[in-house]
Amino acid sequence: MDKKRSDCPISCSLDILGDKWSLLIIRDVMLRGKMSYSEFLNSEERIATNILVSRLTILEGEKILVKDVSPENKSKYIYSLTQKGADLLPIIIELMDWGAKYNKNCPRKELGQRIKKDKAAVVRELSEVLKHKVK
Amino acid sequence: MDKKRSDCPISCSLDILGDKWSLLIIRDVMLRGKMSYSEFLNSEERIATNILVSRLTILEGEKILVKDVSPENKSKYIYSLTQKGADLLPIIIELMDWGAKYNKNCPRKELGQRIKKDKAAVVRELSEVLKHKVK
DNA sequence: TTTTAGTTGTTGCAAAATGCAAGTACAAAT
């Protein structure tokens, strides 16, 4: 954690999350079941390797993600959400809702449709699911 | 609007909002009644003048803000939210809630307290207020 | 009229972050 720009909670959040990549990694873990460096690397947005390492380090340092050796493959690491990371769910959902609303090229899929109908229910259900995976 | 990284709605949102400053400007307009270049410049986070101009141009280009000559002072511009900009309210509220929850130095003030108690009500009330100001 | 203050920028330059390509290290599989 560097020095904060101010004590405004929005500013504090943006100090950590305010870039184009961090929340995409969170999305991958939260909604797409991705857990490893190579899975993140293969996301369609094509993050560079050095940026990915840098962001994973920061997210781990902020205790948003935790890193463990994979049980199946000892030369592999898996990243999981902490409760602090899981609590980013509403932000992710709102970004998805706004993005879908104002981009024609972003057709709403299953989750998007459900968010449009009952956002609160989606957040409730997903946070329940995440609760059982949190480290 | 540059080229998008993907059609994921979260990614699309971050293409526009994914930096440390844009959402702080939105915060200033949305929650602090700020409307002008000089007011944004004087926020405690101390944005640089070239960054501010750059962000205002982008936000105007994305039709999140609109720029008009001030009625009182013809050498002054005022920036207002469009409906697209006002629809960022839930994102701002969630960033505030998460930031306040995980930062000791961010004591929740009036709005923060109300968000903690009943987030949905706050969003409903504030979006009603914003609706009447939208350009 | 000249000056001063207020407002919204622009410009130049250094520092930091990002993007890209290649290389490294280590474990497991063949």
Place this chain on the structure above:
DNA sequence: ATTTGTACTTGCATTTTGCAACAACTAAAA
């Protein structure tokens, strides 16, 4: 022993950001 998979590191060019100074315009004051 070699290859494959996984997780990085490094070097370098490009882009963005941060900082400080300067500029253009308007309105009001002296």
